[in-house]
Amino acid sequence: MRPPLSALCQATAVSIATILGTGILGLPVSLHSSGIRPFFLTFTLALFAQLAVVIATVEVLQRAHKDPQPATSDYHPLPNEDPSSAQPLPSHAPPHETAPSLHSIAHHFLPNKPLRITFNAIVVVHFVFILAAYALAGPQAFAALIPALKRAPRWALPTVFLLVNVLAVICLDRALLPSLTIATLFKAALLSSIVFVVFGRGLAIHEDVTNDWRPAALIDPFLMGTFALNGVVNIMPVTFQACLESTRAPDGTIPPLDPPFLRAYRMSTVAAIVICFILNVSWCVGILLCVPQTSHTIRSVAAASGNHDMTVLSNSIQLTLNAVNATHSDASLTQANELGQISTIPLIEVLQARGDQLDWLMALLVNIFIALSITVSFLVMSLGLKHFLDGQARDRTTSTTSMAYDSYRILQYAQHYLFVLVIAVFNPTGLFKIMEGITGLSLNVEAGLFILYMLHIGRRMNKQIPAPLSHTHVLVVLWYAGAYFGSAVLVDILFYLPHAFL
Numbered sequence: 001m002r003p004p005l006s007a008l009c010q011a012t013a014v015s016i017a018t019i020l021g022t023g024i025l026g027l028p029v030s031l032h033s034s035g036i037r038p039f040f041l042t043f044t045l046a047l048f049a050q051l052a053v054v055i056a057t058v059e060v061l062q063r064a065h066k067d068p069q070p071a072t073s074d075y076h077p078l079p080n081e082d083p084s085s086a087q088p089l090p091s092h093a094p095p096h097e098t099a100p101s102l103h104s105i106a107h108h109f110l111p112n113k114p115l116r117i118t119f120n121a122i123v124v125v126h127f128v129f130i131l132a133a134y135a136l137a138g139p140q141a142f143a144a145l146i147p148a149l150k151r152a153p154r155w156a157l158p159t160v161f162l163l164v165n166v167l168a169v170i171c172l173d174r175a176l177l178p179s180l181t182i183a184t185l186f187k188a189a190l191l192s193s194i195v196f197v198v199f200g201r202g203l204a205i206h207e208d209v210t211n212d213w214r215p216a217a218l219i220d221p222f223l224m225g226t227f228a229l230n231g232v233v234n235i236m237p238v239t240f241q242a243c244l245e246s247t248r249a250p251d252g253t254i255p256p257l258d259p260p261f262l263r264a265y266r267m268s269t270v271a272a273i274v275i276c277f278i279l280n281v282s283w284c285v286g287i288l289l290c291v292p293q294t295s296h297t298i299r300s301v302a303a304a305s306g307n308h309d310m311t312v313l314s315n316s317i318q319l320t321l322n323a324v325n326a327t328h329s330d331a332s333l334t335q336a337n338e339l340g341q342i343s344t345i346p347l348i349e350v351l352q353a354r355g356d357q358l359d360w361l362m363a364l365l366v367n368i369f370i371a372l373s374i375t376v377s378f379l380v381m382s383l384g385l386k387h388f389l390d391g392q393a394r395d396r397t398t399s400t401t402s403m404a405y406d407s408y409r410i411l412q413y414a415q416h417y418l419f420v421l422v423i424a425v426f427n428p429t430g431l432f433k434i435m436e437g438i439t440g441l442s443l444n445v446e447a448g449l450f451i452l453y454m455l456h457i458g459r460r461m462n463k464q465i466p467a468p469l470s471h472t473h474v475l476v477v478l479w480y481a482g483a484y485f486g487s488a489v490l491v492d493i494l495f496y497l498p499h500a501f502l
Helices: 005-019 023-031 036-066 102-109 113-145 147-151 156-205 215-229 236-246 259-290 296-305 310-327 333-339 344-353 359-396 403-426 431-461 471-501
Strands: none
Touching: 005 156, 005 236, 005 259, 005 359, 023 036, 023 215, 023 259, 023 333, 036 102, 036 215, 036 236, 036 259, 036 431, 036 471, 102 113, 102 359, 102 431, 113 147, 113 156, 113 359, 113 403, 113 431, 156 236, 156 259, 156 344, 156 359, 156 403, 215 259, 215 431, 215 471, 236 259, 236 359, 259 344, 333 344, 344 359, 359 403, 431 471
C-alpha cells in the first residue's frame, strides 16, 4: 500500500533537514583551490554514491522488517528449513516493534558481536559529535540575531538550547515531524532566496574562477562534498517507520510491505538528495561569482613578482594595499579556509566593501537561516539518536511496557546528552576540527561500508521480500558505492585527520 502523499512529503522534508545542515555554508570554502568544474565532477560522483547507499538501505530496512531471525553466530537454520519460510512479524504488532532501527539492523545482519559493537560505536560517535557541534553553533547563531544574549554566561546558552530541544524530542517524538516538515520548507525557501540574491550579485561582480585539477586541490571538495550530502542513512529508520504508521488501517493493523510502498518511500528519499545537490551546486556557483578564490593582494603581488623591475613590484604592492584600505576588505575563499570561516563571512565582506545596498539584508537572511537550520538539524538528528537508543532498549529488556525499558531509555538519554553538553560547554581548542574529520569518517564507514556489507549478508540469507534488487543492481551498488566511500575513508585517514591532529 502506497503511503499518503503527506507522509512522503514529510519523509522528503525530514531527509532534506538531515542533509541540508550548515555543511552547505562551508562547502564553497573548500573550492578555494579547485574551482567549480573539478568540484562539480567530484560532487556528481558523491551524488550517485549517496543514491546507491539509499537504494541499499531501503532493501536492508525491508529485510530487517520482514525477517525476525538475527544473523548472529548463535542462529543456525535447520538443515531442511525452507529459506523463504520465515514469517513477518504480526501486522497488528506495535509499529515500534515491527519497524527496524539502526540497532536492530546491525543485530540482524552483522554476524558477530565485535562487528555489531563497532557499528553501534560508529553510530553513537556520529550522533554525539554532530549534536555537540549543533549545540555549540546554535546558541551562537541566536546570539547573532539577538545581541542581548551575548551577555549570558558561556554555559547558559548551550544548556538552554540543548534542554529545550531534547525535551521536545523526548516528549513529542515523531509528533514533531509535521512541524519539522513546515520548518524545513521555510528553510529551503529561505536558502533559495539567499541563492537568488547571491546569483544576482554574482552576475554583476563576475569574479574569475580558476579550475585546478591537481589531486591536492581536489581533497577538500571531495571530502566536504561527501559530507554535505551524507547523513540521511541515520534518519531513514525514522522516516521508514513514519511511512509505515501512515498506512495503518482503521482497525489498527499495518498492512504488509509491498512494492508500491517501497518504491514511493525510496523515491521520497532520493528526491531529498537530488534537491540538496541542486541547492549546494547553485550556492557554490553563486559564491564563486562573488568572492575571489585568492585575495586581490596576493594576485597583484604574484603578477608583479614576474617582473624584475623592483619599482614596478613596489608600486603594485602599494596600489593594492591602497585599494584594500579603501574597501576595508580583501576577503577570499582561501583566507576563509585558513581562518575556518563559513562562506557567508567573506561574501558579506565583499558586499560591504562594494557598498552594496543589500549587504544588511544578506546578513539578516543568513543569520536567520543558520539559526533555523541548526535548530531543525538538531531536532532531526536527536530523533535519529532517540530511535537508535530505543532500539537498544528493546533489545536489552523483555517488554516495551516494563519499568526496566523506560528506566534504561532514560538512563541512555541522560548519558548521551550529558556528553553532548559537556563537549559544547567546554569546547576544547581545536576539538571541532578533529570532530569534523571524525564525523565525516564515521559516516563514510557506516554508510559506505557497513550498510553495503549488511546488504551483502541479507542477500545471502535468501529471504523473500516484496521488492528485491536485481543481481545487476546489487553489483553496481556494491562496487560503485564501496569504491567511492572506501576512497573517502582512505583520503580522510591519510590526509585530513593527520592535518587536523597535527
